[in-house]
Amino acid sequence: NAGVTQTPKFQVLKTGQSMTLQCAQDMNHEYMSWYRQDPGMGLRLIHYSVGAGITDQGEVPNGYNVSRSTTEDFPLRLLSAAPSQTSVYFCASRTPGANEKLFFGSGTQLSVL
Amino acid sequence: GENVEQHPSTLSVQEGDSAVIKCTYSDSASNYFPWYKQELGKGPQLIIDIRSNVGEKKDQRIAVTLNKTAKHFSLHITETQPEDSAVYFCAAAVYGQNFVFGPGTRLSVLP
Numbered sequence: 001n002a003g004v005t006q007t008p009k010f011q012v013l014k015t016g017q018s019m020t021l022q023c024a025q026d027m028n029h030e031y032m033s034w035y036r037q038d039p040g041m042g043l044r045l046i047h048y049s050v051g052a053g054i055t056d057q058g059e060v061p062n063g064y065n066v067s068r069s070t071t072e073d074f075p076l077r078l079l080s081a082a083p084s085q086t087s088v089y090f091c092a093s094r095t096p097g098a099n100e101k102l103f104f105g106s107g108t109q110l111s112v113l
Numbered sequence: 114g115e116n117v118e119q120h121p122s123t124l125s126v127q128e129g130d131s132a133v134i135k136c137t138y139s140d141s142a143s144n145y146f147p148w149y150k151q152e153l154g155k156g157p158q159l160i161i162d163i164r165s166n167v168g169e170k171k172d173q174r175i176a177v178t179l180n181k182t183a184k185h186f187s188l189h190i191t192e193t194q195p196e197d198s199a200v201y202f203c204a205a206a207v208y209g210q211n212f213v214f215g216p217g218t219r220l221s222v223l224p
Contacts, residue, residue, distance in 0.1 A: 004156075033211070035214075040122070040216055040217075041216055042117075042119075042202060042214040042215055042216040042217050043157070043202065043214040044214075045211055045212075048211060058211065090156055090157070098208070100145070100206075100208065100209070101147070101159055101162070102147070102159070102204075102212055103159070104149075104156035104157045104158070105156050106154075106155055106156045107154075107155070107156050
């Protein structure tokens, strides 16, 4: 069971470039989310989705786009990368119901020069 | 909205000693409190969680306590080992809503 899979693991971009961070889960979870991790700031929610076709903004959505066409995939798009988007990005999915638990992928380390 | 504070930001203990990390939350509606361990170069991994109808939960060397009145919860690690060295995150959530994470604690277990 692969769980939550993120690609790529590392990426270097130049300011203004665009890219898509991929996230896939094989646990049939309806809820998926993207976080960014910066030193001393913990994990901050960028965007989340409660099911295919449904997305919403988190705490720090500016500069990022998401879509959810299938239950399995939840890509994160950077439209015009900025140095402030240098961070480690984590995708997560959540089990449904009263016993909800959040599972994370292994992360993408992004540097914007 | 919910705000989660976590202390200390760094913690060094001798191998075999105990480690305690404390978190406070602001939203009295929060009813789920997980703890995550993040090893270098990896994603956070759930190690223990507690729900608001329980005051304490143990799993081998780790335990979590919850004080709903004071709105704080703590992670206790006993008999620490070098492999416990990692960054630990607490979080608070209302059932069905997004998790809010604390800023993290870097734990170093010295041999």
